[in-house]
Amino acid sequence: MPDTDATAISADLRAEIVETAVTSRASVRAFLPTAVPKETIARILEAASYAPSGSNMQPWKVRVVTGAVKDRLVEAVSAEHDAGRMQERDFKYYPTPFPEPYLTRRRATGWGLYGALKIEKGDKEAMHRQHGRNFLFFDAPVGLIFTIDNSLEMGSWLDYGTFLQNIMVMARGLGLATCPQAAWCSFHSTVKEVLEIPDDEIVVCGMALGHADTSEIVNDYRPVREPVDGFTQFLGFDG
Numbered sequence: 721m722p723d724t725d726a727t728a729i730s731a732d733l734r735a736e737i738v739e740t741a742v743t744s745r746a747s748v749r750a751f752l753p754t755a756v757p758k759e760t761i762a763r764i765l766e767a768a769s770y771a772p773s774g775s776n777m778q779p780w781k782v783r784v785v786t787g788a789v790k791d792r793l794v795e796a797v798s799a800e801h802d803a804g805r806m807q808e809r810d811f812k813y814y815p816t817p818f819p820e821p822y823l824t825r826r827r828a829t830g831w832g833l834y835g836a837l838k839i840e841k842g843d844k845e846a847m848h849r850q851h852g853r854n855f856l857f858f859d860a861p862v863g864l865i866f867t868i869d870n871s872l873e874m875g876s877w878l879d880y881g882t883f884l885q886n887i888m889v890m891a892r893g894l895g896l897a898t899c900p901q902a903a904w905c906s907f908h909s910t911v912k913e914v915l916e917i918p919d920d921e922i923v924v925c926g927m928a929l930g931h932a933d934t935s936e937i938v939n940d941y942r943p944v945r946e947p948v949d950g951f952t953q954f955l956g957f958d959g
């Protein structure tokens with residue numbers, strides 16, 4: 721059960737703990753091989769299941785993979801990626817054409833990441849290799865594959881985001897790291913084949929979970945955020 725006793729710890733400490741969990745979460749792209757116990761993953765998912773969803777539909781379905789099953793998935797999808805056999809996505813993640821200001825932000829994030837890795841612009845082979853690390857779950861010991869029933873509507877996809885964020889923040893609270901990964905959607909058929917996922921489910925994304933390898937420079941990169949005033953209008957506060 722979630723702790724609903726607001727007096728158990730001071731309000732300031734509570735705010736600080738939650739704020740730190742949220743703001744210190746970052747996408748980690750290099751993990752240590754240290755195993756994560758099944759009980760810990762179950763605890764994370766149980767906490768995440770308190771996510772709100774329209775009519776409490778709870779549209780999430782999760783496959784947690786490790787060991788031989790993860791190896792099979794990694795091998796099958798990496799082979800497809802290396803052969804350049806991307807599969808048309810079940811849903812469109814990004815708009816075409818890519819409008820501003822999102823294009824600028826996307827480029828800044830991409831180049832920031834490749835810059836941290838000293839990958840030069842135009843070095844397609846190095847970029848392909850780095851992208852391919854997605855399909856190793858960045859060496860994390862645990863991978864998660866998220867799916868949703870294809871009969872559900874956009875509202876349930878909105879719900880899904882709250883669930884994913886709960887997982888990432890709860891993992892952070894336990895000293896673990898994550899990387900959400902839409903990259904797996906480009907190989908959804910292979911993912912579904914290996915994990916025997918029924919045809920009426922759509923692969924929403926994957927996620928790497930484990931202990932961050934803090935010695936890897938890729939994990940130092942922090943994309944910047946817009947200031948609150950850049951995306952918010954405060955209305956009616958001045959009387």
Ligand SMILES: Cc1cc2nc3c(=O)[nH]c(=O)nc-3n(C[C@H](O)[C@H](O)[C@H](O)COP(=O)(O)O)c2cc1C
Nearest residue numbers: 745746747829854899900901902903904925942943
């Ligand atoms: C749904 C979703 C899918 C993502 N897919 C990928 C991915 O496939 N590979 C990757 O390296 N990062 C992926 N990211 C991570 C974003 O690049 C990252 O969240 C963003 O740059 C902000 O950085 P931060 O998470 O470190 O704060 C994804 C993030 C989200 C929310």
